[in-house]
Amino acid sequence: MRGKPEETKRRILTAASKLFYAKGVRAVGVDLIAAEAEVTKRTLYHHFDCKDTLVAAYLEAQNEPVLAALIKSITRVSGSITDQIEGLFLTFGKQAESSRWHGCPFARAVSELREFENDAISSIAAKHKRSFEEWLSCHLSSNEVDEPELVARQLMILVDGAITQLLIHRDPSYAKAAACAAVALIRGRVT
Amino acid sequence: MRGKPEETKRRILTAASKLFYAKGVRAVGVDLIAAEAEVTKRTLYHHFDCKDTLVAAYLEAQNEPVLAALIKSITRVSGSITDQIEGLFLTFGKQAESSRWHGCPFARAVSELREFENDAISSIAAKHKRSFEEWLSCHLSSNEVDEPELVARQLMILVDGAITQLLIHRDPSYAKAAACAAVALIRGRVT
DNA sequence: CATTTAGTATACAGATCGGTATACTAAATG
DNA sequence: CATTTAGTATACCGATCTGTATACTAAATG
Numbered sequence: 001m002r003g004k005p006e007e008t009k010r011r012i013l014t015a016a017s018k019l020f021y022a023k024g025v026r027a028v029g030v031d032l033i034a035a036e037a038e039v040t041k042r043t044l045y046h047h048f049d050c051k052d053t054l055v056a057a058y059l060e061a062q063n064e065p066v067l068a069a070l071i072k073s074i075t076r077v078s079g080s081i082t083d084q085i086e087g088l089f090l091t092f093g094k095q096a097e098s099s100r101w102h103g104c105p106f107a108r109a110v111s112e113l114r115e116f117e118n119d120a121i122s123s124i125a126a127k128h129k130r131s132f133e134e135w136l137s138c139h140l141s142s143n144e145v146d147e148p149e150l151v152a153r154q155l156m157i158l159v160d161g162a163i164t165q166l167l168i169h170r171d172p173s174y175a176k177a178a179a180c181a182a183v184a185l186i187r188g189r190v191t
Numbered sequence: 192m193r194g195k196p197e198e199t200k201r202r203i204l205t206a207a208s209k210l211f212y213a214k215g216v217r218a219v220g221v222d223l224i225a226a227e228a229e230v231t232k233r234t235l236y237h238h239f240d241c242k243d244t245l246v247a248a249y250l251e252a253q254n255e256p257v258l259a260a261l262i263k264s265i266t267r268v269s270g271s272i273t274d275q276i277e278g279l280f281l282t283f284g285k286q287a288e289s290s291r292w293h294g295c296p297f298a299r300a301v302s303e304l305r306e307f308e309n310d311a312i313s314s315i316a317a318k319h320k321r322s323f324e325e326w327l328s329c330h331l332s333s334n335e336v337d338e339p340e341l342v343a344r345q346l347m348i349l350v351d352g353a354i355t356q357l358l359i360h361r362d363p364s365y366a367k368a369a370a371c372a373a374v375a376l377i378r379g380r381v382t
Numbered sequence: 383c384a385t386t387t388a389g390t391a392t393a394c395a396g397a398t399c400g401g402t403a404t405a406c407t408a409a410a411t412g
Numbered sequence: 413c414a415t416t417t418a419g420t421a422t423a424c425c426g427a428t429c430t431g432t433a434t435a436c437t438a439a440a441t442g
Binding site (some may be wrong): 023024026029085099102106107108110111112114115117122125128150153154156157158159160161162163164165168169172173174177178179180184185188 | 209214215218262281290293297299301302303305306308313316317320324341344345347348349350351352353355356358359364365368369371372375376379
């Protein structure tokens with residue numbers, strides 16, 4: 001039968017995204033994605049010409065929602081800028097308690113696909129990271145934090161470092177240590 | 192012909208380590224390792240009963256030299272504690288210029304093997320990270336830095352965060368931002 | 383001397399991988 | 413009405429993966 005083509009394509013992408021994040025882009029084959037999306041492999045290859053473009057589409061699709069979730073975990077705290085950033089790291093600590101959490105999908109994909117010097121994938125990841133860094137810079141600037149570009153970059157480093165440590169140790173106290181560091185760095189720059 | 196068994200085993204482990212770090216543990220097959228070590232696959236399986244134990248042996252073998260290299264990049268700077276930690280991050284920035292650098296082998300292996308809840312691998316990685324964190328704590332303590340455990344943990348987070356950002360962006364200015372953050376965090380704790 | 387150990391060489395089993403071939407159906411579209 | 417497009421179903425291709433089977437050699441070792 002023939003459904004609306006955009007709906008089918010979206011169903012494939014949704015299935016791929018779920019599986020890629022849960023198991024990793026290398027560990028998931030196109031057969032499994034097709035089965036999960038309830039389409040034949042032929043249909044899958046009708047909408048995506050190879051697995052790599054499907055991976056790229058997966059990461060592109062993650063950009064907006066991940067960015068929105070990060071921003072929301074900051075802005076939902078109605079307090080000072082330091083309280084807000086603290087909330088960001090405590091959110092990571094809570095997420096790390098779930099076995100379904102696997103850190104940043106962009107960093108993970110880049111790590112998995114390093115062997116091929118896949119410029120397409122790493123540039124999508126870099127674009128996403130830059131977007132969040134720039135948003136942080138603006139947010140810090142509008143809260144009278146000095147040198148917002150530098151502090152935003154340092155916060156990005158703390159974010160990805162906390163994620164790595166949380167993934168290795170599964171110990172939420174690393175989120176607290178990161179939050180504490182972030183607060184100290186911001187406090188050193190308030191006028 | 193029959194050489195000394197330890198020598199052959201070491202040759203296999205050396206070949207595996209080189210390939211695992213260069214291409215990733217998932218991307219390298221046992222056939223390639225056997226060829227690189229100039230042994231037959233039969234001989235490889237005589238010394239290691241499966242690929243996973245070879246991966247574990249690879250990580251175990253990396254523990255000491257990686258730790259030694261990290262400590263050396265700190266202690267070779269004859270200056271203040273802040274100068275020394277700055278040296279650590281600038282070393283990462285230099286290494287990131289090489290296309291043969293792929294960050295921390297432990298974080299990378301854990302990332303690649305997340306799909307299997309491989310406790311053996313992640314516990315080796317955790318042990319290594321704890322070793323370095325503890326060394327940092329002692330080094331900070333003996334340099335009159337307050338709350339050395341907390342600061343050591345924050346430095347660990349900065350280290351792995353800087354590595355992630357360097358791998359994604361390939362921009363050494365992230366190493367400088369991390370160094371700047373580390374210095375600020377330590378300066379806030381000197382008595 | 384007999385046995386165990388370390389090794390070579392080659393082949394293959396069984397699974398999975400990305401991707402394609404063939405043949406067909408049905409809906410939209412000019 | 414003819415054509416294109418979206419889709420099913422099934423099977424297959426060639427490559428690669430981990431791991432084992434068979435058969436043999438030579439050195440160490442009790």
